[in-house]
Amino acid sequence: MRTESRRLILGLVLALLLLGFALDRAGYAPVLRGYGRAVFTPVLQTLTSVVQQVSGRVEAIESVEALRARNAELEATVNRLMVENVRLREVERENEQLRQLLNYTRNNPLFTYQPTTVIGRSIGADPTNLLYFVYVDVGARDGIATEMPVVTERGLVGRVTAVGPNSAQVLLIIDPSSAVNAIIQNSRATGVVRGSIDGVLVMDRIPPNAEVSPGDIVLTSGLGGNFPDKIVIGQVTEVTRRDQDMFQTARIRPTVDFGKLERMLIITSFQPIDFDAELKSGEDSN
Amino acid sequence: MQVVLSPYIRVSGVHPDLVLLVVVSWVFLRGVREGLVWALMGSLGLELFSAAPFGVLTFSLLTTTIVAGLGHGRLFGSSIVLPLSLTFPLSLLFNGLALVLMFLLGRPVVWLDAFSNVLLPAAIYNTMMMVLVFPPLYLLNRFLNPQPLAM
Numbered sequence: 001m002r003t004e005s006r007r008l009i010l011g012l013v014l015a016l017l018l019l020g021f022a023l024d025r026a027g028y029a030p031v032l033r034g035y036g037r038a039v040f041t042p043v044l045q046t047l048t049s050v051v052q053q054v055s056g057r058v059e060a061i062e063s064v065e066a067l068r069a070r071n072a073e074l075e076a077t078v079n080r081l082m083v084e085n086v087r088l089r090e091v092e093r094e095n096e097q098l099r100q101l102l103n104y105t106r107n108n109p110l111f112t113y114q115p116t117t118v119i120g121r122s123i124g125a126d127p128t129n130l131l132y133f134v135y136v137d138v139g140a141r142d143g144i145a146t147e148m149p150v151v152t153e154r155g156l157v158g159r160v161t162a163v164g165p166n167s168a169q170v171l172l173i174i175d176p177s178s179a180v181n182a183i184i185q186n187s188r189a190t191g192v193v194r195g196s197i198d199g200v201l202v203m204d205r206i207p208p209n210a211e212v213s214p215g216d217i218v219l220t221s222g223l224g225g226n227f228p229d230k231i232v233i234g235q236v237t238e239v240t241r242r243d244q245d246m247f248q249t250a251r252i253r254p255t256v257d258f259g260k261l262e263r264m265l266i267i268t269s270f271q272p273i274d275f276d277a278e279l280k281s282g283e284d285s286n
Numbered sequence: 287m288q289v290v291l292s293p294y295i296r297v298s299g300v301h302p303d304l305v306l307l308v309v310v311s312w313v314f315l316r317g318v319r320e321g322l323v324w325a326l327m328g329s330l331g332l333e334l335f336s337a338a339p340f341g342v343l344t345f346s347l348l349t350t351t352i353v354a355g356l357g358h359g360r361l362f363g364s365s366i367v368l369p370l371s372l373t374f375p376l377s378l379l380f381n382g383l384a385l386v387l388m389f390l391l392g393r394p395v396v397w398l399d400a401f402s403n404v405l406l407p408a409a410i411y412n413t414m415m416m417v418l419v420f421p422p423l424y425l426l427n428r429f430l431n432p433q434p435l436a437m
Contacts, residue, residue, distance in 0.1 A: 126335070126336050126337055126338075127303075127305070127332045127335055127336050127343075128303075128332070128336055128338060128343065128381075128384065129299075129300045129301065129303070129381060129404050129408045130338070130381065130384060130385055130388065130400075130404065131336065131337050131338060133336075133337040135335070161337065162337070169337060171337070176393065176394050176395065176396075177393055177394060196396060196399060197395065197396060197399050197400045197403060197404050198299060198399050198403030198404065199299050199403075259296060
């Protein structure tokens with residue numbers, strides 16, 4: 001029975017093969033294949049979709065560890081770049097400040113800058129609220145002496161009042177004890193710029209008939225011999241002119257931002273004139 | 287620390303007097319004797335970095351410490367209310383005394399400007415900063431001097 005069945009199945013297979021071969025030779029095979037594909041294509045599509053989804057999930061599960069490692073690597077890279085970015089910004093800022101200071105020295109050839117001209121970095125301010133001093137990280141070992149003027153590319157900062165081996169104390173022009181002989185650029189009127197306890201500048205002793213108006217630029221006059229001339233101090237913001245006063249008074253907005261002092265130039269070549277000593281030596285020689 | 291920090295924590299031209307705040311806090315926590323020791327050390331440190339005539343800050347801080355000591359143990363113990371309420375007048379006393387001494391030593395002072403633009407804002411700033419300065423010192427005091435358990 002089994003042998004007969006096997007023979008029957010074998011016969012049917014052979015018959016189908018022969019039929020298929022005959023149909024293929026006769027040109028009907030593509031038509032039959034088309035019907036077959038039409039029937040099975042949706043099934044194949046569904047199966048493919050399922051397999052792809054399962055495969056994707058498996059791949060995703062497999063790649064979680066790799067992604068974590070990659071993420072950690074990228075985070076480390078971002079952190080490193082952030083630190084580098086901060087450092088580069090600081091370098092860029094420092095470069096810009098130094099370039100501005102260099103431009104200042106080039107644009108002011110009247111000052112004979114010595115090679116020892118020092119760029120001081122502000123390292124602190126006076127610990128009280130009552131005084132306006134800063135300390136810089138250069139001192140006697142760098143050729144700094146008292147009374148040397150201190151400037152930035154924006155204008156006059158003050159003068160050195162005390163010197164240690166590695167640091168110096170700078171009295172800012174906004175301190176109440178500071179007085180700078182000044183001149184108004186347009187009218188050539190002279191006066192004295194003084195600081196005040198609230199950190200603003202006031203120019204007094206301006207002759208009553210002098211033309212002074214807001215916006216005028218105020219420069220050092222060089223009178224008195226304590227500062228070189230033609231250094232910018234600030235701009236007039238307000239003028240007070242009263243009949244009973246002998247002089248006019250003007251409020252000055254300093255060009256230097258004293259709240260953000262970082263780098264300064266100390267003019268080491270300037271020799272302040274001590275008039276008392278000069279007069280005394282003149283009397284002695286006579 | 288005050289020398290280095292002061293340019294960065296400046297608001298409206300004034301910065302808090304950190305040494306004063308620490309000394310006043312310690313006086314309220316531990317009494318005037320310990321406060322005077324810290325006042326002396328702190329003021330000598332300030333003198334080192336200040337352009338003020340030597341002795342002005344030491345005298346001002348020691349005087350302020352003694353005045354602060356009058357309130358120790360008499361009002362609210364070591365709660366934050368006492369330091370907060372007294373920081374304002376003590377700050378005015380400290381800076382005002384220093385300014386008077388500097389004026390007597392020849393420094394030009396416009397009193398109304400000094401009061402409205404420096405002394406008053408500094409007193410307000412110091413009072414606000416006391417909220418941050420006192421609690422850690424309170425905890426430090428508790429850590430260094432644990433209270434014995436009541437039997």
